[in-house]
Amino acid sequence: MLAKDFCWGASLSAHQTEGAATEDGKSPSVQDCRVRDDQIADFTVASDHYHRYREDIKLLAGLGIKALRISLPWTRIIPAGVGATNPSAIAHYRDVFATMHAYKIEPMVTMYHFDLPQNLQDQGGWTQRQTVDAYARYARVLFENFGDQVKYWLTINEPNIMLLADQKILGFTYTHQERYQAFYHLMIAEKKAFALCHQLLPQAQIGPVPNISYVYPGSAAPQDIRAAEYFNAVRNWAYLDFSVQGRLNPLFQNYLRQTGIDLQILPEDQELVTTNFPDFLGINYYTSVTVEYPKQDQDRLSGVSDQQSEDVYEKGFYKGLTNPYLQKNDFNWTIDPLGLQTTLEVINDRYQLPIYITENGLGAYDELTADHQVHDPYRIDYLKQHLQSIQQAVASGVPVKGYLPWSALDLVSVHEGMRKRYGLIYVDRTEQDLKDLARYPKDSYYWYQQVIAKRGVDE
Helix, strand or coil: CCCCCCEEEEECCHHHHCCCCCCCCCCCEHHHHCCCCCCCCCCCCCCCHHHHHHHHHHHHHHHCCCEEEEECCHHHHCCCCCCCCCHHHHHHHHHHHHHHHHCCCEEEEEEECCCCEHHHHCCCHHHCHHHHHHHHHHHHHHHHHHCCCCCEEEEEECHHHHHHCHHHHHCCCCCHHHHHHHHHHHHHHHHHHHHHHHHHCCCCEEEEECECCCEEECCCCHHHHHHHHHHHHHHHHHHHHHHHHCCCCHHHHHHHHHCCCCCCCCHHHHHHHHHCCCCCEEEECCCCEEEECCCCCCCCCCCCCCCHHHHCEECCCEEECCCCCCEECCCCCEECHHHHHHHHHHHHHHHCCCEEEEECCCCECCCCCCCCCCCCHHHHHHHHHHHHHHHHHHHCCCCEEEECCECCECCCECCCECCCECCCEEECCCCCCCCCCCEEECHHHHHHHHHHHHCCCCC
């Protein structure tokens, strides 16, 4: 079993749960403005968490969690992206945090979760240095207004996925040059947040929150092994090496040079980059990735465009494929709990910092029965297997300090709407019919309640 002080929690994000898209001074984000399939839910109402947070926090307190990861929407705090703060937003989130504390739930706050103010995007978004400055001002506002209530901060949710899966996550596509200009600016913004947090809130802790999934080679062929090394560098180590070690990963730079980009840390950023570091790592993990070296006659995709590895392709470097040794779920994603243990052990070997699992979960087509129950043994099985892997990693010396699965309650998937449900709590609505948005704990809720009480799962 895990230690008594192990942090059991759950995770949410603002734009996927809150709704209230035009209330209390909120401006549009890139998520509100993206072109969406009109047959799936948008973020206008989402799960209505903005109005129902007290009910939701009470339900989560009954689950027994000790921490809740939420995000704060830049578009509510500073609606224009720069300039004046919104007093009603400050008051709202102070009450959210006070409600958490009343139930002895520690807030873990993601400062930015895929929802850049559209006003900033219209000016070039993360491809422009001015967005770094805007983020730094936003970070200062958060620390000054909530620093007495929040001890744990996460900087930028999954910058690697935001850039590598830009069309799915943001609704638009970067050019190759734009992608890595945005990479640099995101990493500098994160460093500025580290510096500000440590300056303004010396008792607080702050960390990055990338999605890290170890990359396997498709075979023992040297070219396939090299392909996996390249994609590990591009997908994983580029982000964590910058955050934790203050450097650009050499193999990542090698890849960039071969694709026409000479990326260097600017002289004026050197001190910032090399003297400001995280206190812990937030890691989101769903599955591993498998790649091979792309043969010259191969097309980009091999027919399964939704599976995580199948979307991976860079001519001359790597091509994703479905790992035949792994089970797949209804959304064609491979399930690899052993991959989580491997990922954690490699991260620990490279960085030697405390780790919180800030997302881990299974999207599925849940069904609400006539008597308001949701039987989701597939989710219980997924979570159990991944917790077993976490326990094995801890036993081998990896300092995993907490587990905050995705997600606390059903929410709007960034590009697949409400039908792809992740929550421990069911929200009664469909893509188009809001119904009454009632909350119903799933079987996985009651299972997780027992896991928390026992401090782990049986091996």
